[in-house]
Amino acid sequence: MYQRKHPSRFLRLLEVQYKAVFRRADNIVALIVQKYGGTSVGSPERIKNVAQRVAKYKAQGHQVVVVVSAMSGETNRLIALSKEIQKNPDPRELDVVISTGEQVTIGLVAMALMEQGLKAKSYTGAQVKIHTDSAFTKARIASIDEENIRTDLANDCVVVVAGFQGMDEAGNITTLGRGGSDTTGVAIAAALRADECQIYTDVDGVYTTDPRMVPEARRLKSITFEEMLEMASLGSKVLQIRSVEFAGKYKVKLRVLSSFADEGEGTLITFEENDKMEQAIISGIAFNRDEAKITVRGVPDKPGIAYQILGPVSEANIDVDMIIQNVGVDGSTDFSFTVNRNEFTRTMDILKGQVQPHIGAREVIGDNKTAKVSVVGVGMRSHVGIASKMFRTLAEEGINIQMISTSEIKISVVIEEKYLELAVRILHKAFDLDQEAI
Numbered sequence: 309m310y311q312r313k314h315p316s317r318f319l320r321l322l323e324v325q326y327k328a329v330f331r332r333a334d335n336i337v338a339l340i341v342q343k344y345g346g347t348s349v350g351s352p353e354r355i356k357n358v359a360q361r362v363a364k365y366k367a368q369g370h371q372v373v374v375v376v377s378a379m380s381g382e383t384n385r386l387i388a389l390s391k392e393i394q395k396n397p398d399p400r401e402l403d404v405v406i407s408t409g410e411q412v413t414i415g416l417v418a419m420a421l422m423e424q425g426l427k428a429k430s431y432t433g434a435q436v437k438i439h440t441d442s443a444f445t446k447a448r449i450a451s452i453d454e455e456n457i458r459t460d461l462a463n464d465c466v467v468v469v470a471g472f473q474g475m476d477e478a479g480n481i482t483t484l485g486r487g488g489s490d491t492t493g494v495a496i497a498a499a500l501r502a503d504e505c506q507i508y509t510d511v512d513g514v515y516t517t518d519p520r521m522v523p524e525a526r527r528l529k530s531i532t533f534e535e536m537l538e539m540a541s542l543g544s545k546v547l548q549i550r551s552v553e554f555a556g557k558y559k560v561k562l563r564v565l566s567s568f569a570d571e572g573e574g575t576l577i578t579f580e581e582n583d584k585m586e587q588a589i590i591s592g593i594a595f596n597r598d599e600a601k602i603t604v605r606g607v608p609d610k611p612g613i614a615y616q617i618l619g620p621v622s623e624a625n626i627d628v629d630m631i632i633q634n635v636g637v638d639g640s641t642d643f644s645f646t647v648n649r650n651e652f653t654r655t656m657d658i659l660k661g662q663v664q665p666h667i668g669a670r671e672v673i674g675d676n677k678t679a680k681v682s683v684v685g686v687g688m689r690s691h692v693g694i695a696s697k698m699f700r701t702l703a704e705e706g707i708n709i710q711m712i713s714t715s716e717i718k719i720s721v722v723i724e725e726k727y728l729e730l731a732v733r734i735l736h737k738a739f740d741l742d743q744e745a746i
Contacts, residue, residue: 606670
């Protein structure tokens with residue numbers, strides 16, 4: 309009767325009901341992994357806010373796994389406490405101590421979820437069976453046994469997992485290094501084949517550069533995995549580089565969001581270069597203050613000399629970044645490279661104590677007051693003149709370039725640290741990053 313008298317209204321009603329059914333169906337099968345950083349769970353009130361956010365997702369029919377860090381400042385407190393007992397804490401025992409920070413958080417978050425009327429269960433890394441190697445304080449994930457998580461999700465339970473930690477083959481507690489909770493979140497999302505991994509932090513996405521340094525910096529709606537990987541490796545602190553590598557390798561859909569904003573789409577990290585989403589040639593300016601430059605002068609210009617210099621440095625587990633070897637003159641050359649500033653003294657000791665006497669170099673000099681500035685963008689592949697524009701912009705402000713490194717989608721330069729902020733600001737403006745993409 310209703311259909312015959314009001315056919316158009318009947319069809320509209322049927323369409324609404326049809327869409328609602330399929331929205332519910334989509335929500336039921338959606339599996340989301342949410343990772344919350346230390347500031348997001350830094351107080352009881354913030355933990356309650358996290359629980360409320362999760363409850364909204366559950367109300368929409370989503371399955372949710374929550375990965376959390378220790379409360380802000382807690383890991384530093386535990387490290388300092390360990391150093392009061394042992395000047396150079398034993399790595400295995402240090403992991404035992406600092407892993408407790410996340411254990412506290414998962415219990416509190418699970419309780420907060422229960423207060424929201426949800427079923428919740430917490431797991432440490434060992435309980436989930438996040439298997440790692442035995443490199444204490446900087447372990448790498450080998451595999452994840454997700455059976456417990458899947459069982460709880462099937463029982464309509466929110467699973468809360470401790471980030472930053474795992475367990476080696478011998479059953480020892482291990483930790484993944486600073487920012488390791490990001491890696492835990494992405495790895496669990498990969499293991500579960502989640503629909504999306506959401507990284508909640510104190511910023512609402514990935515910006516063209518640090519907005520604290522450049523107020524005109526813009527939030528990007530999207531960025532490619534290649535660009536994000538370069539940004540993370542070059543100093544951007546939004547995501548740990550290993551988490552981006554993991555997401556790219558296992559095709560995990562990744563989104564960066566703010567835990568302090570109720571709404572917002574954040575920044576989507578994509579697999580494809582979609583020019584409809586972002587048309588800028590350059591996506592961002594990354595920088596790193598923690599650079600130190602070292603030069604070995606008067607090095608014999610012969611095969612194998614680079615290995616003789618860097619071999620002992622590598623054996624000491626010191627990462628080398630940019631490398632330059634000058635053209636040989638009269639049988640000798642100069643060899644320059646950069647390391648993290650924290651490794652400067654140790655590297656200088658190795659070079660002066662072991663390398664210089666062995667290879668007969670004239671001298672070893674260093675400067676730990678340098679910084680690295682980089683422009684990043686997949687648009688470099690199809691546009692010329694990026695390097696010359698960058699160099700001209702710096703030259704016009706009297707900023708001298710000490711070292712240069714390039715790849716398909718980035719150009720990095722080493723400059724004096726005192727010029728860092730100026731360099732970032734002028735490059736951001738020169739490449740129109742303060743302008744909205746059309």
